[in-house]
Amino acid sequence: MNGWNNKVLDIDLTAQTYETYPLDMEIARLFIGGRGLGACLLWDLVGPEVDPLDPENVLIFTNGPLTGTGYQTSNRFSVTTKSPLTGTILDANSGGFWGMRFKKAGYDVMIVRGKASKPVWVEIKNEEITFHDASDLWGMRVFALTEKLGQNNNKRNVLCIGPAGENLSRIAAIMNDRERALARGGPGTVMGSKNLKAIVVEGKTRPKIEDKGRFKFLLYESRKLLAASPVTSQALPEFGTVVLMNIMNNICALPTRNHQQSQFEGAEAISGEALTDNYLVKNDSCWACPIGCTRISKTDKVKGEGPEFESTWAFGAQCGIDDLPAIIEANSICNDLGLDTISAGSTIACAMELSEKGYMNSGLRFGRADQLAPTLEAMAARENVGADLADGSFRLASKYGHPELSMSAKGLEMPAYDPRGMQGQGLLYATSNRGGCHMRGNMVGPEVLGLPKMIDRFQVQGKSSFVTLHQNVSAAIDSLVICKFTNMGVAEEYFARVLSAVTGIHYDTGELTQVGERIWNLERLYNLREGFTKEDDTLPPRMLNDAPAEGPSAGRVVKLNPMLKEYYRGRGWDENGVPLQAKLKELKLVNLGV
Amino acid sequence: MPTIKLYANLRNIAGTTEVSITPPSGMLRSVSRESNLGACVSALIEQVPALDGVIVEDGQIKPYIVININGHAATNFDVPVGKDDVIAIFPPMAGG
Numbered sequence A: 001m002n003g004w005n006n007k008v009l010d011i012d013l014t015a016q017t018y019e020t021y022p023l024d025m026e027i028a029r030l031f032i033g034g035r036g037l038g039a040c041l042l043w044d045l046v047g048p049e050v051d052p053l054d055p056e057n058v059l060i061f062t063n064g065p066l067t068g069t070g071y072q073t074s075n076r077f078s079v080t081t082k083s084p085l086t087g088t089i090l091d092a093n094s095g096g097f098w099g100m101r102f103k104k105a106g107y108d109v110m111i112v113r114g115k116a117s118k119p120v121w122v123e124i125k126n127e128e129i130t131f132h133d134a135s136d137l138w139g140m141r142v143f144a145l146t147e148k149l150g151q152n153n154n155k156r157n158v159l160c161i162g163p164a165g166e167n168l169s170r171i172a173a174i175m176n177d178r179e180r181a182l183a184r185g186g187p188g189t190v191m192g193s194k195n196l197k198a199i200v201v202e203g204k205t206r207p208k209i210e211d212k213g214r215f216k217f218l219l220y221e222s223r224k225l226l227a228a229s230p231v232t233s234q235a236l237p238e239f240g241t242v243v244l245m246n247i248m249n250n251i252c253a254l255p256t257r258n259h260q261q262s263q264f265e266g267a268e269a270i271s272g273e274a275l276t277d278n279y280l281v282k283n284d285s286c287w288a289c290p291i292g293c294t295r296i297s298k299t300d301k302v303k304g305e306g307p308e309f310e311s312t313w314a315f316g317a318q319c320g321i322d323d324l325p326a327i328i329e330a331n332s333i334c335n336d337l338g339l340d341t342i343s344a345g346s347t348i349a350c351a352m353e354l355s356e357k358g359y360m361n362s363g364l365r366f367g368r369a370d371q372l373a374p375t376l377e378a379m380a381a382r383e384n385v386g387a388d389l390a391d392g393s394f395r396l397a398s399k400y401g402h403p404e405l406s407m408s409a410k411g412l413e414m415p416a417y418d419p420r421g422m423q424g425q426g427l428l429y430a431t432s433n434r435g436g437c438h439m440r441g442n443m444v445g446p447e448v449l450g451l452p453k454m455i456d457r458f459q460v461q462g463k464s465s466f467v468t469l470h471q472n473v474s475a476a477i478d479s480l481v482i483c484k485f486t487n488m489g490v491a492e493e494y495f496a497r498v499l500s501a502v503t504g505i506h507y508d509t510g511e512l513t514q515v516g517e518r519i520w521n522l523e524r525l526y527n528l529r530e531g532f533t534k535e536d537d538t539l540p541p542r543m544l545n546d547a548p549a550e551g552p553s554a555g556r557v558v559k560l561n562p563m564l565k566e567y568y569r570g571r572g573w574d575e576n577g578v579p580l581q582a583k584l585k586e587l588k589l590v591n592l593g594v
Numbered sequence B: 001m002p003t004i005k006l007y008a009n010l011r012n013i014a015g016t017t018e019v020s021i022t023p024p025s026g027m028l029r030s031v032s033r034e035s036n037l038g039a040c041v042s043a044l045i046e047q048v049p050a051l052d053g054v055i056v057e058d059g060q061i062k063p064y065i066v067i068n069i070n071g072h073a074a075t076n077f078d079v080p081v082g083k084d085d086v087i088a089i090f091p092p093m094a095g096g
Helices: A025-031 A034-045 A098-104 A142-148 A187-193 A212-228 A230-239 A241-250 A272-278 A309-315 A324-337 A341-356 A369-381 A385-389 A393-399 A423-431 A444-449 A463-480 A484-488 A492-503 A509-529 A541-545 A560-571 A581-586 B009-014 B037-047
Strands: A008-012 A017-021 A059-062 A077-082 A089-094 A109-113 A120-125 A128-133 A156-160 A174-176 A180-182 A196-202 A280-284 A294-298 A303-305 B003-006 B018-020 B034-036 B066-069 B072-074 B080-082 B086-090
Touching: A025 A034, A025 A509, A034 A059, A034 A077, A034 A089, A034 A109, A034 A463, A034 A509, A059 A187, A077 A098, A077 A187, A089 A174, A089 A509, A098 A156, A098 A196, A142 A156, A142 A324, A174 A187, A212 A230, A212 A492, A230 A241, A230 A272, A230 A484, A230 B009, A241 A272, A241 A309, A241 A444, A241 B066, A241 B086, A272 A280, A272 A324, A303 A324, A309 A324, A309 A341, A324 A341, A324 A369, A341 A369, A341 A385, A341 A393, A369 A385, A385 A393, A423 A444, A423 A463, A423 A560, A463 A484, A463 A492, A463 A509, A463 A560, A492 A509, B003 B009, B034 B037, B037 B066, B037 B080
Parallel strands: A008 A109, A120 A196, B003 B086
Antiparallel strands: A008 A017, A059 A077, A059 A109, A077 A089, A089 A180, A120 A128, A156 A174, A156 A196, A174 A180, A280 A294, A294 A303, B003 B018, B034 B080, B066 B072, B066 B086
């Protein structure tokens, strides 16, 4: 079989040793790579007795058989671990160049175990693995560290944590290639708990492709499809993802001031149009990507990648702030400190509401753009008010007696789509295996943009089937590992064909989607084993009980219970959300001893 | 009069962010009382010819174009429009 390198790198930080061994190809066939492989390995390696910050927790970096082949967006990679923020299974994935380089260094998987006795960084040059003392690097911010360790997109790629991860902020990100992020759920915290500052990789070996002629033809066809789609050829390159700000506001589904409202009077000022007109330098792209959705923005204080829609929303509408330069600067600060922008912004918003209501004495107030930068610095350093905010909104709100004011699901802060204006999105957040997340099957396509077709965003009955399909396809794409924006122009059947051409194993669309379903069910089982129950498939009370007073979503709350019943049934689970034996057998999970 | 708000590259094409439409020549019903979306879009294109071919294709809303009336999606041109309604037209977009 081609595509995979058939090689696992297993690093023990405690002993500062490593070994390599073949990848289990039966597992690879069933789970492909990326998120799928990560879930399968984590199931075996980390059980309920392990705290996320124990040395026994692991970081599993994975790529997929398409990574590094040059197929559209074949640059992405995943990290899987147990989340220190939520306690669930966590995978995060990132773009840029590091994932491609790690594949070209000759590996499919890197498992990082144990804990170094003092800070280290690891250098991978093909088969040469070196542990370096990072004592003099500890404390360095991401941008300076990335440069110091020799970042070069074409040759040598740096993955690292900033001060947030070192100080064990539970919303710390792992950063790669300077400003790309494995952000959600605290993977940077786990890396910091291991005293691991950075992993630098060099490698040049292209992965082997089984049917080169067919691959070349599919690459050509995919490129034409992406060029023909107005979304991937015009919308994303010209405006980036922030272009969603105005449409979400228009339909009254833009969470504002910690989800107290669903429309923001300052949305236009922080829109994609405003960013493009006033602060955009150019667009940019990851390796092997023809789309180019990355923004390079500049203010008087910063110049760099981003911001994306979620980040702009988190520091913008969610905090009641319409100062776009301050938001761009906050995004850059998060990248430099190694913080998840969504969780950081939403945690600040939670603190603003707690303070304005007199439950907390932080001085933070909605609309105060000047408070963003110093608060983020304090969070990364765990100093002053930052010590309270460093571990996310749920721990913050719980400490001050009002957990219901954390706008999170399973402890992960929800992103920029108010589920009271999108019923399907509400079900998505409540059932997502890593918590309040839109990237596990974003319903903005069918419920807002009419992609592929407009469905009634307020409809409840039947909605679960769309959510389930989106979740399964999303998981499959995360196992390849490619960018979901490719799916805006190229259908899943092409991914199945490309996978077949690269690996020599026949996959059709149904089998590929079933891989996604398999991954979803295994993740579910992992969380059940950790002690999560159907009671955790829920949303904050505000989403279930407090309707917006005016606007197009006025009077609406999320009708979760009927959707959940339908969802469990459709997934082949019992009334408690536990996968039935028949489903496990169908997905071949029983064969794995699950 | 209904107001039409334009977004993203539609603004660049039209040279404006907002258009108050006036009844196009030959319309059967005045847009100041009641109309349908098709009449409003016809009026828009008559006022802003640069939008011809951008929003409408073969008499239907062009694929990938999203039209909301007061924040609610309209999927065909027969949807009624009141005189104080706000029509928002979005070009192809994506995000996440």
